Amino acid sequence: MEYREFDKLRDVADVRVAARPVLTRRERLERWATLLEQDPARRLRSLGEIETKTAAERVQMRSPDSPLTVAFEDKILRADGLASDRLGDAIDYFEMTDDDAHRLLCSCMNGWTMSAGKVARGVRNLANPDTRLQSAAWVVAGAFLVTPVLMLFFG
Template sequence: MEYKPLSDLNLVADLQPVEPRKPMSRRERLERWAEVLEREPERVLSALEEIEWRPRAERLAMRADNSPLSVAYADDVLRAEGLASDKLGDAMDFFQLTEGEAHCILCSCMGGQTILASEAARRARCVIAPKLWSLYAH
C-alpha cells in the first residue's frame, strides 16, 4: 500500500467530510434488528437455552451460533453503532433490554430450541410496542 497525503488524494478524488450522525435510539436499534431478521423470515435460528436458570455472570456471557443475536452482530450497521458481540449481556446493554425482555425474545422456554427469524423479529418489535408486549409478558 502506498501512502499519499490527503492533499494528493484531493487531486484524484472528490473527498467530502462525513457529517457526524446522531447515534441510533433504542427504538431505531430494535427496529434495525427486526429488519435484519426479516431479510430471511423462514431462517431457523437457535434460541438461548433456559436463560432464567443460569447464574447472572453465566447468563450475560451466553451466546449461540446462528441465534437472533448472531444475526444482529453480523449486521455492519449495528456493529458500527456499538454492538460489541453476540453475547446476551452485550446485546442487553446495546438494545437496552431488561432481563424479562431478553428472556421473552431469546429464551428456549418461549417456544423451543429454535425460533424462526420472523418470530424473533416480531418479539423484538413487541419491546417497542408495549401493547403487543403483553402477549408475551404473562
C-alpha cells in the same frame, strides 16, 4: 510521514472529529427486526434456559446462528456499538430487561429453534409497546383504587 500527538496536530491543522450518529433504542430494535424479516422462515437457535444461569453466566451466553448473531452480523449495529452476539452485550445495547431477553431468546419460551419471523415480531413489540394497553391498565387500576373512596363519601 511524521507522527504527532492529536493535541499537537490541532496547532498545525484544522482537525475535526466527526460525531458518529447514534441510533435510538427504537431505531436499533427496528433495524434488528428488519434484519430478521429478510428471511422470516430461517431457523435460529435459542439460548439454553437463561433463567437457570447465574448473572455472570447470563452475560456470557451466546449461541451460534441465534437472533443475536443476526444482529451482530450487521455492520451498522456493530458500528453503532453492538459489541458481540453475547446476551449481556445485547441486553445493554438494545436496552432490554432481563425479562424481555428471556421471553425473546430463551429455549424454555421458544424451543431450541425458532423462526426469524417470530423473533422479529417480538423485537417489534419491544420497539413499539402498545401504549393503549398500558393506558387501559392504569385506568382499571385507578378505578379499583378510587371506588372504595367514592363509596365512603357517597356510600
